[in-house]
Amino acid sequence: MQAWQVHENGEPGEVMRLVETDRPEPGDGQVLLKVRAANINFPDALLCRGHYQVRPPLPFTPGVEICGETEDGRRVLATPALPHGGFAEYVVADEAALLPAPDALDDAEAAALHIGxxxxxxxxxxxxxxxxxxxxxxxxxxxxxxxxxxxxxxxxxxxxxxxxxxxxxxxxxxxxxxxxxxxxxxxxxxxxxxxxxxxxxxxxxxxxxxxxxxxxxxxxxxxxxxxxxxxxxxxxxxxxxxxxxxxxxxxxxxxxxxLYNTKDPRAIRRCHEELTELAAKGAIKPLVSERVPMAGAAAAVQRVADGVTTGRVAVLPQGGAA
Structure with missing residues (x-):
């Protein structure tokens, strides 16, 4: 599969490399997900720079939130298990933490609903x-x-x-x-x-x-x-x-x-239910300003790092207009 990897810390546009690699193997309690859309967050830039509170071992793939597809075809929101982040065609994630993607939102919008x-x-x-x-x-x-x-x-x-x-x-x-x-x-x-x-x-x-x-x-x-x-x-x-x-x-x-993922995971699910309801009513709708193909991920992460983007920028590893 294709995945972006960081082999040394630095600016995203300089240190992210698109490579061919094996699909990650799920561990206990994890599932393999096909990435439908990966949302770019400022922490992705911090991960590349080595400035985030979590420092995965090199090489790693950034991308901290996705809309993915399970092997049985369900659309879900997930935070990939680093070092295998979301700027890849496949990720692994904790099964217990998966959230259903709202029907009212497309893949890129759904990916942007999660962390922000x-x-x-x-x-x-x-x-x-x-x-x-x-x-x-x-x-x-x-x-x-x-x-x-x-x-x-x-x-x-x-x-x-x-x-x-x-x-x-x-x-x-x-x-x-x-x-x-x-x-x-x-x-x-x-x-x-x-x-x-x-x-x-x-x-x-x-x-x-x-x-x-x-x-x-x-x-x-x-x-x-x-x-x-x-x-x-x-x-x-x-x-x-x-x-x-x-x-x-x-x-x-x-x-x-x-911290709520470990301290009070039920609160995250209650919050997601409310966000899903607000999205269904049209009260909230993530602003996705750019949808970029896999090849454009490094440049897009750099734009987010530079503060020149608006709303969210989504990477579409599988192609299409998710």
Whole structure:
């Protein structure tokens, strides 16, 4: 089969190689899946660079979420078992963790529903307890993680403010349903949020960026607001001033979605059931901006790493328009 492999750490476009290799063999409790669509996530770039919290042995295949097909023909969502990631024609995955692919979504959309939307749902509902009528501030609102949070926020009845970088991404954020879009390159984020909320600030902040985005969030979070720390796409990990959190009376909370796979897997299934229902109603629909063939995977991962994409980019190992 064909698979992309990383033999040394570095930039995805430089270190990913397309090779012919054997299909992975399922271990105990695992199943072999044919990959119908593999979604590109920022952690795939971090894996290539050797900067992710998980460091599989070299050589490995990146690709942390897929829509696949079981040997008996079922469409499922899965997180492949590294080092045999999703940018390949076949993967193995834990059978107990398979989730049924929603009928309302095609293969590429279904692949994009998994990690990003699960992260958004747990962050906004389980952690931050977002309420109808509250104001939600989403950083990187046109990206894969941010776009999911925007849609979930709107589905929950929140007023959603999206922060983006550039006019093209601002247009995407508006199409996703943001009530207000702030271009961090030209606008004052803090002033714009305070003006939009009558000086109150954002009740919930969803931050997959870190760095300056977090610093701005702390300046415009509301009384009893909640800042959900999802990741550090900027490459800069902030050091929060806890005295500031004390005097402004807001909460800083982290979200590591992957921990629920071991700590509370039933919660993941309940979340998936709700996401499936929202997709069936049309309340959420993953934004897939590109569908690339197998040969284009390395260049696509590099574009995601460089922050120039919107929504999700899907790799189609079997060809076609999944």
């Amino acid at each position: 939307y699960q992260t958004g749902w747990f962050g906004l509902h389980r952690r931050a307890h977002l309420q109808e009528g509250e104001t939600l501030l989403v950083h990187a609102a046109a990206g894969g993680v941010g776009s999911a949070a925007v849609q979930l926020g709107k589905a929950a009845g929140a007023q959603v403010i999206g922060v983006v970088g550039g006019a093209d991404k601002a247009e995407v954020a508006r199409e996703l349903g943001c009530d207000l879009v702030i271009d961090r390159r030209t606008d004052d984020i803090v002033a714009a949020v305070k003006e939009a909320t009558g000086g109150r600030g954002a009740d919930v902040v969803y931050d997959p960026v870190g760095g300056d985005a977090y610093a701005k969030s702390a300046k415009c979070v509301a009384f009893e607001g909640r800042i959900v720390v999802v990741g550090f796409a900027s490459g800069s990990i902030p050091s929060p001033a806890l005295n500031h959190a004390l005097v402004k009376n807001y909460t800083i909370m982290g979200l590591h979605w992957g």
